[in-house]
Amino acid sequence: MTSHFLPEASFVRPLPPSAGLIDRVIPGDSLPMRRVKQLIAAVAVSEAPVLVQGATGTGKELAAEALHRASGREGALIAVNCAAIPAELLESELFGHEKGAFTGADRQRIGRIEMAQGGTLFLDEIGDMPLALQAKLLRVLESRRITRVGGSSEIEVDFRLVTATHRDLARQVAAGDFRTDLYYRINVFPLDLPDLRERAADIPLILNRMIEDHLARSPAADAPHFDAGALRELSAHDWPGNVRELRNVLARALVLFPGRMVSARHVRENLLQLAMPDPESAADLAPAAPPEAQGLPEPRQFQEALSARADLDLRGYLRDIEVALIECALARSDGSVTRAADVLRLRRTTLIEKMKKFVILRCCEV
Numbered sequence: 001m002t003s004h005f006l007p008e009a010s011f012v013r014p015l016p017p018s019a020g021l022i023d024r025v026i027p028g029d030s031l032p033m034r035r036v037k038q039l040i041a042a043v044a045v046s047e048a049p050v051l052v053q054g055a056t057g058t059g060k061e062l063a064a065e066a067l068h069r070a071s072g073r074e075g076a077l078i079a080v081n082c083a084a085i086p087a088e089l090l091e092s093e094l095f096g097h098e099k100g101a102f103t104g105a106d107r108q109r110i111g112r113i114e115m116a117q118g119g120t121l122f123l124d125e126i127g128d129m130p131l132a133l134q135a136k137l138l139r140v141l142e143s144r145r146i147t148r149v150g151g152s153s154e155i156e157v158d159f160r161l162v163t164a165t166h167r168d169l170a171r172q173v174a175a176g177d178f179r180t181d182l183y184y185r186i187n188v189f190p191l192d193l194p195d196l197r198e199r200a201a202d203i204p205l206i207l208n209r210m211i212e213d214h215l216a217r218s219p220a221a222d223a224p225h226f227d228a229g230a231l232r233e234l235s236a237h238d239w240p241g242n243v244r245e246l247r248n249v250l251a252r253a254l255v256l257f258p259g260r261m262v263s264a265r266h267v268r269e270n271l272l273q274l275a276m277p278d279p280e281s282a283a284d285l286a287p288a289a290p291p292e293a294q295g296l297p298e299p300r301q302f303q304e305a306l307s308a309r310a311d312l313d314l315r316g317y318l319r320d321i322e323v324a325l326i327e328c329a330l331a332r333s334d335g336s337v338t339r340a341a342d343v344l345r346l347r348r349t350t351l352i353e354k355m356k357k358f359v360i361l362r363c364c365e366v
């Protein structure tokens, strides 16, 4: 695994024992993320409500999961996205309801707050909660009791509250869209997640983790390999969609470059923007400067180069060589598939099939 040592990191205190657990949930070793993880470890064991703030896709839900796991609370982590549930349904979703409480309530239903008993209630997009419900939530936080919709008895509840928003809650308070008293109740411990561009050093680690997760789910999958240039290109990107955008980039790479080496150009042309070249159209194949004529390595030279290696992914390696040679032949042929096929002594249709299979692009770095 690549190490991303940052000299400033030495100013950060060592992480407590829950750090390993938090690391498993949130990959990232950059200074801003180490600070975030330190805060999570410190606050997790307390009862303090935590307000996670950060732009969309920065991993607020992941932070809530890390907080819950590190808290050691035995109950479940129950997440509710206040923006995704229509306002009129949100109350019964949170508080539950008794049979006959309203039309369609044909049986009693336990709400999410009760489900979080002994665990953590994660209210995502709390800034989208209607004002009337904000008042009810405030009462629950003060009394630690709830009443199901249509019910008369109070039920004691014990949960840890974690909230999140991508909005500026202080501004919402000033505009009268969010209750001041609730704001102070939930904002006991603010946790600000940095944008991905501020922790670009974490990108290789995050990508690795995402690829590992993917391979764990689909062991037969062929993962792409990002070379150093590709990682540099990813680090230089602005990432307006943060880690969610990075996840999308990887999803594209899994489709376009299975088992292949991904270069800086692939990142620029095919991953950060989705350009699918038409391998049959010579016009789509921009001419590239022909490479210097040079001999190919003899099989003996491969033997020497590989003798010191413990193992080798033969299929992946041969595929990379095949792709490199096809790209090179195309460049030498000014993008003409017919001429490139001649150079490679392949049938034109065979070459086109290979270009489709490997998503070979219109120009190459030779």
Ligand SMILES: Nc1ncnc2c1ncn2[C@@H]1O[C@H](COP(=O)(O)OP(=O)(O)OP(=O)(O)O)[C@@H](O)[C@H]1O
Pocket (backbone or CB within 6 Å): 026, 027, 028, 054, 055, 056, 057, 058, 059, 060, 061, 062, 063, 124, 165, 166, 206, 209, 210, 243, 244, 247
């Ligand atoms: N550090 C990370 N490592 C790996 N994956 C991550 C990381 N942070 C976020 N993700 C992934 O990115 C996606 C977005 O994360 P999450 O849903 O937690 O973001 P969010 O800040 O809650 O977004 P939104 O505000 O849009 O709800 C998820 O698929 C999540 O698993």
